[in-house]
Amino acid sequence: LGSGTLDDVRRMLSDMPAADVAYLLESSPPKHRHVLRKMLDDELAGEVINELSEDLQADFLGRMDAEEVAQITEGLDDDDVADILQQLPDRITNEVLDSMNQQDRARLEQVMQHADDTAGGLMNTDTITIRADLTLDVVLRYLRRHEEIPEMTDNLIVVTRNDRYIGLLPLRTLLVADPAVSVREMMITDQEPIPATLPDDNVARLFERNDWVSAPVVDDNGKLLGRITIDDVVDVIREDADHSLMSMAGLDEDEDTFAPIRRTAPRRAMWLGINLVTAFIAASFINLFQGTIEKVVALAVLMPIVASMGGIAGTQTLTVLVRGMALGQVTATNQGWLINREFAIGLLNGVTWAGVVAIAASVWFEDWTLGLVIACAMVINLVTAGLTGAALPLLLRRMNIDPALAGGVVLTTVTDVVGFVSFLGLATVFYG
Amino acid sequence: LGSGTLDDVRRMLSDMPAADVAYLLESSPPKHRHVLRKMLDDELAGEVINELSEDLQADFLGRMDAEEVAQITEGLDDDDVADILQQLPDRITNEVLDSMNQQDRARLEQVMQHADDTAGGLMNTDTITIRADLTLDVVLRYLRRHEEIPEMTDNLIVVTRNDRYIGLLPLRTLLVADPAVSVREMMITDQEPIPATLPDDNVARLFERNDWVSAPVVDDNGKLLGRITIDDVVDVIREDADHSLMSMAGLDEDEDTFAPIRRTAPRRAMWLGINLVTAFIAASFINLFQGTIEKVVALAVLMPIVASMGGIAGTQTLTVLVRGMALGQVTATNQGWLINREFAIGLLNGVTWAGVVAIAASVWFEDWTLGLVIACAMVINLVTAGLTGAALPLLLRRMNIDPALAGGVVLTTVTDVVGFVSFLGLATVFYG
Numbered sequence: 001l002g003s004g005t006l007d008d009v010r011r012m013l014s015d016m017p018a019a020d021v022a023y024l025l026e027s028s029p030p031k032h033r034h035v036l037r038k039m040l041d042d043e044l045a046g047e048v049i050n051e052l053s054e055d056l057q058a059d060f061l062g063r064m065d066a067e068e069v070a071q072i073t074e075g076l077d078d079d080d081v082a083d084i085l086q087q088l089p090d091r092i093t094n095e096v097l098d099s100m101n102q103q104d105r106a107r108l109e110q111v112m113q114h115a116d117d118t119a120g121g122l123m124n125t126d127t128i129t130i131r132a133d134l135t136l137d138v139v140l141r142y143l144r145r146h147e148e149i150p151e152m153t154d155n156l157i158v159v160t161r162n163d164r165y166i167g168l169l170p171l172r173t174l175l176v177a178d179p180a181v182s183v184r185e186m187m188i189t190d191q192e193p194i195p196a197t198l199p200d201d202n203v204a205r206l207f208e209r210n211d212w213v214s215a216p217v218v219d220d221n222g223k224l225l226g227r228i229t230i231d232d233v234v235d236v237i238r239e240d241a242d243h244s245l246m247s248m249a250g251l252d253e254d255e256d257t258f259a260p261i262r263r264t265a266p267r268r269a270m271w272l273g274i275n276l277v278t279a280f281i282a283a284s285f286i287n288l289f290q291g292t293i294e295k296v297v298a299l300a301v302l303m304p305i306v307a308s309m310g311g312i313a314g315t316q317t318l319t320v321l322v323r324g325m326a327l328g329q330v331t332a333t334n335q336g337w338l339i340n341r342e343f344a345i346g347l348l349n350g351v352t353w354a355g356v357v358a359i360a361a362s363v364w365f366e367d368w369t370l371g372l373v374i375a376c377a378m379v380i381n382l383v384t385a386g387l388t389g390a391a392l393p394l395l396l397r398r399m400n401i402d403p404a405l406a407g408g409v410v411l412t413t414v415t416d417v418v419g420f421v422s423f424l425g426l427a428t429v430f431y432g
Numbered sequence: 433l434g435s436g437t438l439d440d441v442r443r444m445l446s447d448m449p450a451a452d453v454a455y456l457l458e459s460s461p462p463k464h465r466h467v468l469r470k471m472l473d474d475e476l477a478g479e480v481i482n483e484l485s486e487d488l489q490a491d492f493l494g495r496m497d498a499e500e501v502a503q504i505t506e507g508l509d510d511d512d513v514a515d516i517l518q519q520l521p522d523r524i525t526n527e528v529l530d531s532m533n534q535q536d537r538a539r540l541e542q543v544m545q546h547a548d549d550t551a552g553g554l555m556n557t558d559t560i561t562i563r564a565d566l567t568l569d570v571v572l573r574y575l576r577r578h579e580e581i582p583e584m585t586d587n588l589i590v591v592t593r594n595d596r597y598i599g600l601l602p603l604r605t606l607l608v609a610d611p612a613v614s615v616r617e618m619m620i621t622d623q624e625p626i627p628a629t630l631p632d633d634n635v636a637r638l639f640e641r642n643d644w645v646s647a648p649v650v651d652d653n654g655k656l657l658g659r660i661t662i663d664d665v666v667d668v669i670r671e672d673a674d675h676s677l678m679s680m681a682g683l684d685e686d687e688d689t690f691a692p693i694r695r696t697a698p699r700r701a702m703w704l705g706i707n708l709v710t711a712f713i714a715a716s717f718i719n720l721f722q723g724t725i726e727k728v729v730a731l732a733v734l735m736p737i738v739a740s741m742g743g744i745a746g747t748q749t750l751t752v753l754v755r756g757m758a759l760g761q762v763t764a765t766n767q768g769w770l771i772n773r774e775f776a777i778g779l780l781n782g783v784t785w786a787g788v789v790a791i792a793a794s795v796w797f798e799d800w801t802l803g804l805v806i807a808c809a810m811v812i813n814l815v816t817a818g819l820t821g822a823a824l825p826l827l828l829r830r831m832n833i834d835p836a837l838a839g840g841v842v843l844t845t846v847t848d849v850v851g852f853v854s855f856l857g858l859a860t861v862f863y864g
Contacts, residue, residue, distance in 0.1 A: 213584065248680075258770070286733045308844075312682075323689070334459055337461045
C-alpha cells in the first residue's frame with residue numbers, strides 16, 4: 001500500500017468484493033484504516049461496514065452524521081441496518097429513520113423491536129410467500145413477475161390468508177415436480193418455524209443440526225415475520241465460538257486484533273486488576289506459613305509447582321465444561337456424571353504425578369518428608385481442581401454469570417489457595 | 433430414559449431427526465450410548481454416526497465389521513462416507529469398497545484421494561452440470577427429467593465439453609429470467625472455483641466472506657471435480673474455532689465431553705506431565721535465591737503475584753494473536769506493528785499496576801524497599817509477557833508448530849522464570 005498513488009488504490013478497492021475490503025481494513029493498523037475508508041464510495045462503504053467486527057463498526061460509525069449513515073445503509077438488508085442503527089446514539093438513529101420512506105421505516109422498526117441476539121434480530125423481511133391452494137404452475141408464473149429472487153432463497157414460504165406460516169416449498173421441488181399439482185401436496189410441513197424470541201445460539205444450533213439454508217421466523221401467534229439465512233447464522237457460530245476463547249482470557253469477543261493501544265490497554269488493565277486481587281488473596285494464605293518457610297526454604301521453591309499443576313488440571317476441566325455448555329450438551333441429567341468423572345480423573349492423575357513429583361523432590365533436596373508432603377498436596381489439589389473445574393461453571397450458569405469469563409479467575413484462586421495451604425499446612429504438621 | 437420400555441424408546445428414536453439422535457448420544461454417558469445405538473435401524477444409524485464427533489464415531493465404528501459399515505453408509509454423501517472410511521483400518525476399508533458397485537466405488541475413491549482437511553476432502557460429487565450454449569428453457573426441461581435436485585443446490589454448474597468449469601447459473605436466475613436467452617448470457621463468471629488442494633480453513637473463510645451456499649471444486653487443470661456445500665463448511669468453522677479453545681488447554685478439539693475416564697485421563701496426564709517439567713524449571717530458578725528468601729521471607733509470599741500477573745497478561749496477548757492468526761488477519765506486513773503494540777500495552781499496564789502493588793506490598797510488610805523491588809519486577813515481567821505473547825505464536829507458526837497448543841506452555845514458563853528471577857534477583861541486589 002505504501003507504493004502507488006492514491007488513485008491506484010481507489011481503483012483497486014472499487015474492484016474488490018466488500019468482504020475483501022473489510023478484511024483488508026481489519027488487518028490494517030488504525031492509521032491506514034481511515035485513509036482506506038475515505039476512498040470507498042457510499043454503496044461499497046455500506047457493505048464493507050456491515051462486514052466489519054462490531055468494534056471497528058462503532059469506530060467508523062462514531063465519525064458519521066445521520067445523513068452519511070442514511071446514505072451508506074441504503075442498499076443493506078434490514079437486519080444489518082437494524083444492527084448498525086442499534087449501535088448509534090438515539091438522536092442519530094431517529095434522524096436516520098425520519099429520512100426514510102414510510103414503508104422502509106415500518107419494516108426496520110419491525111426488526112428493531114427484537115433484541116440483537118434473538119431470532120427476531122437476525123431476520124430479514126425479504127420473504128417470498130405463496131398460498132397453499134395455488135398450483136405449481138401458477139407459482140412459477142408468479143415468480144417470473146419478480147425482477148429477482150432474494151439471495152439465499154432456497155424455499156418459498158407457504159402462508160394462510162392471515163399470514164400464518166404453514167410450510168415451505170423448496171425451489172428444488174418446484175423445478176422438478178409436476179406443474180399441475182398444488183403447493184399443498186408438495187410442501188414440507190415438518191420444519192418447525194423459529195419463534196422470534198429464540199436466543200441466537202439456539203437458532204445456530206438448529207441450523208447446524210438440520211442443515212438449513214434459511215428458516216422462517218414467526219411471532220407468538222404463528223404469524224410470519226421474516227426469515228433467517230445461513231450467512232447470518234455463520235456469523236453467530238463464529239462469534240459464539242470466539243466468545244469462549246476470548247472470555248477465558250478476559251477479553252471481549254468483539255476485540256479487534258488491531259485496536260489502538262488507548263482502547264486495548266484499559267480493557268486489559270481491568271482484567272489484570274481483578275487477577276491482582278486474587279493473587280493477593282493467595283499470597284495472604286502463604287503469609288500464614290512464614291514460620292515454616294523460614295525453617296525449610298525448599299518449601300518456597302516447590303510451592304509454585306503444586307499451585308500451577310492444580311491450575312492446569314482445573315483449566316482443562318473448565319474448558320471441557322465451557323465448550324460442552326456452549327454446544328448445549330451439558331444438562332441437568334448428566335451434570336452429576338460429569339462431576340463424578342472429573343473427580344475420578346483428578347484423583348487418578350493426582351496419584352500418578354504425585355509419585356513422580358515425590359521422587360523428584362526427595363532426590364533434589366535429599367529429604368523424604370518433603371517428597372511425602374508434596375505428593376499429598378498434589379493429590380489434594382488435583383482432586384480439588386477437577387471438582388471445582390466441573391462444578392464451578394454449572395454453579396455460575398445457575399447464577400446467570402458467564403462461566404467462560406468468571407470461571408478461570410475463580411478457579412485459579414481456588415487451586416492457588418488450596419495448593420499453597422495444603423502444601424504448607426502439611427509441611428507445618430510434619431516439620432512441627 | 434430410565435422409565436418406559438425399550439420399545440417405547442425405539443419408537444421415539446425412529447421418529448427423531450438423525451441430528452437430534454446424535455445430540456442425544458453426545459449428551460449421554462457411555463453406558464447409555466451403546467444401548468441407544470443398538471436400537472437404531474441401519475439407515476438412521478448411518479446418518480446419526482455421520483453427525484457424531486470424530487471421537488464417538490471412532491468408538492462406534494471400532495465395534496463394526498465391514499458388512500455393517502457398508503450397510504449403514506449406503507445412504508450417505510460421498511464426502512461423509514469417505515470421512516468414515518478414512519477412520520477405519522485399511523483392511524475393513526477395502527472390504528467395504530469391494531462390496532460396492534463399480535460406479536459408487538470410483539466416485540468414492542476420487543474423493544478419498546484428497547486429504548480430509550482440504551477442499552477435495554470436503555466435496556460431494558452430486559453436481560448438476562449444464563452447457564453454456566443451451567437456452568434456459570432447455571435447462572428447465574432438462575431439470576424436469578430429474579427425480580430430484582440434490583439438497584443445497586443453489587446453482588447449476590456450467591462446464592465445457594471437457595468438463596472444465598466456466599461459471600454458475602443460480603436457480604434464482606433460472607426462475608425469473610427470460611427462458612429464450614442462453615445460459616452463457618445469464619451465468620455468473622466472477623466466482624472463482626476452489627482448487628481441490630486448498631486447505632479447509634481457507635475454504636471456510638471464502639464461504640464466510642462471500643456468503644456462498646455451495647461452490648465448485650476443480651483440479652489443477654480447471655476440470656470440475658465436485659462441489660462443497662455450506663453445511664460441511666459450518667462444521668469446519670465450528671471445529672476450527674474449537675481447536676483454538678481446546679488446544680490452549682492442551683485438549684484435542686475432537687475431545688468428547690462425555691468420554692470415559694480410561695480415555696480422558698491418560699490424554700490429560702500427558703499435558704500435566706509437560707507442565708510439570710516446566711514448573712520444575714521455574715522452581716530451579718527460585719532455588720538459586722534460597723539465601724535471599726531465608727533472609728526476607730516476605731519474598732516467598734509475594735513472588736507468586738509477580739509470576740501470575742505475567743502469566744495473565746501474556747495469555748491475553750497470546751489469545752488475541754492465536755485468534756487473529758486463525759482468522760487469517762495476521763500477516764508478514766502487520767506483525768511488526770502488533771509486537772510494538774503489545775510491548776507498549778505491557779509497559780503501560782506494567783507501570784499502572786506496579787504502582788498499586790508497590791503501595792500494597794510496602795504497607796503490608798512495612799518495607800518500602802520491598803515495594804520498589806516488586807514494582808520493578810512487575811514492569812519487567814509485564815513487558816516480557818507482552819513481547820513473548822506476541823512474538824512467540826509468530827515464531828511457532830514459522831516453525832510449523834501449532835501456536836494454540838505449544839504457545840501457552842512456553843509462555844507461562846517464560847513469565848514464571850522472568851517473574852521469579854527479576855523479583856528475587858532485584859531483591860538480592862537491594863538486600864545485599
